[in-house]
Amino acid sequence: xxxxxxxxxxxxxxxxxxxxxxxxxxxxxxxxxxxxxxxxxxxxxxxxxxxxxxxxxxxxxxxxxxxxxxxxxxxxxxxxxxxxxxxxxxxxxxxxxxxxxxxxxxxxxxxxxxxxxxxxxxxxxxxxxxxxxxxxxxxxxxxxxxxxxxxxxxxxxxxxxxxxxxxxxxxxxxxxxxxxxxxxxxxxxxxxxxxxxxxxxxxxxxxxxxxxxxxxxxxxxxxxxxxxxxxxxxxxxxxxxxxxxxxxxxx
Numbered sequence: 748x749x750x751x752x753x754x755x756x757x758x759x760x761x762x763x764x765x766x767x768x769x770x771x772x773x774x775x776x777x778x779x780x781x782x783x784x785x786x787x788x789x790x791x792x793x794x795x796x797x798x799x800x801x802x803x804x805x806x807x808x809x810x811x812x813x814x815x816x817x818x819x820x821x822x823x824x825x826x827x828x829x830x831x832x833x834x835x836x837x838x839x840x841x842x843x844x845x846x847x848x849x850x851x852x853x854x855x856x857x858x859x860x861x862x863x864x865x866x867x868x869x870x871x872x873x874x875x876x877x878x879x880x881x882x883x884x885x886x887x888x889x890x891x892x893x894x895x896x897x898x899x900x901x902x903x904x905x906x907x908x909x910x911x912x913x914x915x916x917x918x919x920x921x922x923x924x925x926x927x928x929x930x931x932x933x934x935x936x937x938x939x940x941x942x943x944x945x946x947x948x949x950x951x952x953x954x955x956x957x958x959x960x961x962x963x964x965x966x967x968x969x970x971x972x973x974x975x976x977x978x979x980x981x982x983x984x985x986x987x988x989x990x991x992x993x994x995x996x997x998x
Contacts (some may be wrong), residue, residue, distance in 0.1 A: 748776070748856040748886050757852075761882075765850035768880070772852050773798035779860035786862040792834040795853060799841050803849055810840035842881055850880045858887040869896035876900075906951030913956050914946045920960045921945070926967040930976075937973045941980065948984055959983045 751757055752774045761770045773795045777786055784790030800807055808815045817823045829837065842851055853872075861868055869885070873896060876883040887893040889904075921927055922942050931938040945963075949956045962979045971979070 748774070748854055748884075751884065752854040761850070761852055764882075765880075768848045768850050769803075770850040770852060771799060771802045772854070774854040775856070777855075777857035777860040779857075779862060783862075786860060788861070788863055788868060789831050789834060791855070791861075792831070792838050793829070796834065796838055796841065799838075799851070803841075803847060805847050806841050806844065806849075809844045809846060810837040839875070842875060842878065845880075850882075852882045853884070855883065855885045858885055858893055859890050865890060865892035866896050869893050873897060873900065904951065906949070909949075909951045909953060910946065913949050913951070913953060916953075917942060917945050917956065917960065921963055921967075924964070924967050926970065930973050934973050937977075941973065941977055945980060948980075955983070 752772065758772075761772070764770070775791045775794045777791070779786045782790075784793065796810075800810075814823060814827070855872065858865060858868060865887075869892065872883045872885055875881060885893075885897070927938060927942075945956065945959055949959075959980060962983060963976055966976050966979050
């Protein structure tokens with residue numbers, strides 16, 4: 748998501764889309780191991796609003812009229828913190844106002860790590876994305892709430908993009924190994940299935956594949972049987988499943 752958000756090609760495409768209007772890019776990356784602001788809707792909206800107003804200060808009196816008036820009189824309370832309701836209202840005013848000709852593009856990463864109602868947040872961005880001068884790109888693990896709300900939207904799956912590279916990596920590291928060829932001679936179907944399963948279970952995540960491959964290479968050096976190697980794969984798959992459950996529970 749960072750690559751897409753900061754790529755020069757992204758800016759070129761947005762410039763074509765926005766025409767004569769100025770466009771503003773704002774991004775937010777949820778992180779459920781971080782602070783409350785890094786995993787809450789308050790933090791998300793505060794971050795997006797900050798970027799919008801930093802680039803379009805003429806929106807200040809439109810989306811935050813009372814705060815702007817207080818600041819103009821020198822009576823702004825520095826300890827005042829906007830509530831979630833105030834943040835939502837200010838954000839919607841900022842993106843809906845046509846008093847200032849602007850196009851907006853938001854990159855929201857890791858909705859699955861949001862601490863709150865995933866379906867509600869997905870609906871919120873799906874709703875605002877209907878605006879002709881606004882684009883929203885979100886990413887998430889395929890959790891049911893996000894899949895259900897966003898299934899009609901244009902989408903791509905990471906595993907579709909990385910499948911061939913992962914397959915090539917697994918084959919180069921495992922499939923060509925001297926020991927795996929010996930096992931394939933003895934148990935051809937089971938060995939082929941093992942290599943195939945690594946690619947299928949990866950779901951596009953290269954990091955997980957490298958950990959599995961490292962474990963299997965250790966097994967091959969130890970002259971593990973095909974059953975031992977499968978146990979290593981199953982153990983890694985279980986660790987991954989438990990990790991996802993724990994992450995969802997804590998978020």
